[in-house]
Amino acid sequence: MTVTGTTPVDPGFAMLYQHIQQFYARQMQLLDDGEAEKWAETFTEDGVFDGNAFDKPAVGRSAVGTAARRAVDGYTARGIQRRHWLGMLSVEQRDADEVLVTCYAQVLETPRGGRPELRASTGCRDLLVRDGQGWLVKHRFIHRDDLG
Amino acid sequence: MTVTGTTPVDPGFAMLYQHIQQFYARQMQLLDDGEAEKWAETFTEDGVFDGNAFDKPAVGRSAVGTAARRAVDGYTARGIQRRHWLGMLSVEQRDADEVLVTCYAQVLETPRGGRPELRASTGCRDLLVRDGQGWLVKHRFIHRDDLG
Amino acid sequence: MTVTGTTPVDPGFAMLYQHIQQFYARQMQLLDDGEAEKWAETFTEDGVFDGNAFDKPAVGRSAVGTAARRAVDGYTARGIQRRHWLGMLSVEQRDADEVLVTCYAQVLETPRGGRPELRASTGCRDLLVRDGQGWLVKHRFIHRDDLG
Numbered sequence: 001m002t003v004t005g006t007t008p009v010d011p012g013f014a015m016l017y018q019h020i021q022q023f024y025a026r027q028m029q030l031l032d033d034g035e036a037e038k039w040a041e042t043f044t045e046d047g048v049f050d051g052n053a054f055d056k057p058a059v060g061r062s063a064v065g066t067a068a069r070r071a072v073d074g075y076t077a078r079g080i081q082r083r084h085w086l087g088m089l090s091v092e093q094r095d096a097d098e099v100l101v102t103c104y105a106q107v108l109e110t111p112r113g114g115r116p117e118l119r120a121s122t123g124c125r126d127l128l129v130r131d132g133q134g135w136l137v138k139h140r141f142i143h144r145d146d147l148g
Numbered sequence: 149m150t151v152t153g154t155t156p157v158d159p160g161f162a163m164l165y166q167h168i169q170q171f172y173a174r175q176m177q178l179l180d181d182g183e184a185e186k187w188a189e190t191f192t193e194d195g196v197f198d199g200n201a202f203d204k205p206a207v208g209r210s211a212v213g214t215a216a217r218r219a220v221d222g223y224t225a226r227g228i229q230r231r232h233w234l235g236m237l238s239v240e241q242r243d244a245d246e247v248l249v250t251c252y253a254q255v256l257e258t259p260r261g262g263r264p265e266l267r268a269s270t271g272c273r274d275l276l277v278r279d280g281q282g283w284l285v286k287h288r289f290i291h292r293d294d295l296g
Numbered sequence: 297m298t299v300t301g302t303t304p305v306d307p308g309f310a311m312l313y314q315h316i317q318q319f320y321a322r323q324m325q326l327l328d329d330g331e332a333e334k335w336a337e338t339f340t341e342d343g344v345f346d347g348n349a350f351d352k353p354a355v356g357r358s359a360v361g362t363a364a365r366r367a368v369d370g371y372t373a374r375g376i377q378r379r380h381w382l383g384m385l386s387v388e389q390r391d392a393d394e395v396l397v398t399c400y401a402q403v404l405e406t407p408r409g410g411r412p413e414l415r416a417s418t419g420c421r422d423l424l425v426r427d428g429q430g431w432l433v434k435h436r437f438i439h440r441d442d443l444g
Contacts, residue, residue, distance in 0.1 A: 014163040015310040017170060022313060025386040029398065081441035083400050083417050085383055087233055090173040102177065104231050106256065106264070108402065108417045110441035116402070116417035121231055121256045121264035145229035145258035159307060162314040235381055238321040250325065252379050254404065254412070269379055269404045269412035293377035293406035 017091050020101060020128070023135050028084040036072045040065030043137045044129060051122075051142035079112040086124065097130040105142065121145045165239050168249060168276070171283050176232040184220045188213030191285045192277060199270075199290035227260040234272065245278040253290065269293045313387050316397060316424070319431050324380040332368045336361030339433045340425060347418075347438035375408040382420065393426040401438065417441045 023042075031039040040061050043049065049064045050057035058064045075082055088104040107120040123143040128135045171190075179187040188209050191197065197212045198205035206212045223230055236252040255268040271291040276283045319338075327335040336357050339345065345360045346353035354360045371378055384400040403416040419439040424431045 011159060011163055011307060011310075014159075014166040014314075015307055017166040018162070018310040018313040022386060025384040025399065028384060029386060079444070081417070081444075083384075083402075083419075083441065085400060085402075087235060087383060088173040088176060088231075090170060090177060103173065104233060106231075106233070108414070108441075110417045112442065112444040114442055116414050116441060118256070118264050118266055118414055121229070121258045123231075145231065145256075145264060146260065146262055148227070148229075148260040159311055161318075162307075162311040165314040165318060166310070235383060236321040236324060236379075238318060238325060251321065252381060254379075254381075266404070266412050266414055269377070269406045271379075293379065293404075293412060294408065294410055296375070296377075296408040 013093070016093060016099065017089070020089065020091060020099065020135065024086045028086060031068065031072070032082050032084060034072050034076060036068035037065050039068055047137050048139045050140065051144065052147045053144050081110045083108040099128045099135070101126040101128060164241060164247065165237070168237065168239060168247065168283065172234045176234060179216065179220070180230050180232060182220050182224060184216035185213050187216055195285050196287045198288065199292065200295045201292050229258045231256040247276045249274040249276060309389070312389060312395065313385070316385065316387060316395065316431065320382045324382060327364065328378050328380060330368050330372060332364035333361050335364055343433050344435045346436065347440065348443045349440050377406045379404040395424045395431070397422040397424060
């Protein structure tokens with residue numbers, strides 16, 4: 001059984017895949033640079049940020065942004081630089097305007113004057129929807145590996 | 149001296165490169181999800197899984213699957229979630245149906261209720277062969293960095 | 297606000313992105329394989345390697361190569377295998393022959409007979425210039441996260 005996404009001779013899929021890699025890079029650089037509100041704008045207005053570590057999901061861009069701002073301010077106050085790495089992207093185009101991404105994430109934290117640490121290993125499942133020329137996250141679920 | 153794979157104006161190479169990234173993502177997600185047999189099916193029937201940590205290589209899909217099943221069951225029993233990350237892919241197309249990939253791998257392990265750990269850093273060298281629209285691993289060699 | 301690089305319907309951007317991933321893979325494999333001079337050849341003749349950990353930048357391919365050779369020999373003597381991972385690439389094409397890349401880097405070190413270690417977490421900012429069919433680094437700035 002061969003493991004395929006869509007056909008390898010589909011240039012559209014290559015462009016989609018690369019575009020999502022670029023999207024994720026810019027999205028996480030915003031968060032790690034402390035731009036919590038700009039990061040939240042990469043979610044739809046009704047976007048949801050959920051995970052197995054959450055009591056309840058953050059629903060809506062505003063709630064997503066508020067939670068991110070609180071987290072970002074905490075790390076800044078503690079002098080910690082975070083880096084969110086997303087990789088091992090498996091992309092499935094569900095229709096012209098909707099893409100499902102299953103990938104891995106690792107979060108590195110480095111305190112000023114200290115050693116870098118692998119803080120979290122997770123899976124990530126995103127439903128992305130097209131917005132003009134780009135994409136937004138409609139639903140994100142983060143599965144932290146330590147929580148089983 | 150410029151470091152090149154094939155010409156950057158070759159759209160075929162971009163499609164190949166992205167397709168292999170997608171293949172690796174799905175392949176390792178199968179293994180890390182415990183699907184040892186489905187993972188083994190991403191090797192050719194006569195595929196070989198070798199490495200500097202092995203007394204002898206696993207030869208043939210069946211042997212590859214058996215070894216993977218044993219490993220996967222062990223991690224599950226110990227409550228450990230593994231994540232195999234492949235990156236830094238250098239892709240060389242040898243002919244229409246054969247591709248050599250030289251890349252890096254890191255294996256993260258997270259015990260339930262515990263901290264994630266960088267368990268292994270390795271190089272990886274794959275000979276991939278075309279199978280219909282997709283690819284299969286004909287030969288894989290994993291070079292663990294701690295074993296010199 | 298959607299986060300976009302260039303339009304996702306631009307196949308040229310997908311090819312560029314892939315090609316830079318391939319370039320980085322081959323470039324860092326050279327360094328990690330101990331090929332310090334070949335690695336330096338991936339910089340322009342007047343290329344600069346700078347960072348927040350440096351008293352002053354290495355200016356020019358020769359100086360870049362000398363510094364790399366010193367570092368590489370040190371790791372070899374200590375029996376340490378390094379792996380430089382670059383990821384989360386955000387690529388911006390400034391003109392036909394110039395590309396700005398903002399990405400993340402993590403450096404893994406594994407001593408012979410020992411455990412792999414996450415040694416450094418950094419940001420990386422590259423100005424790449426076209427050289428024939430490939431690319432060279434004109435300016436690289438590495439921002440180590442522990443140095444604030």
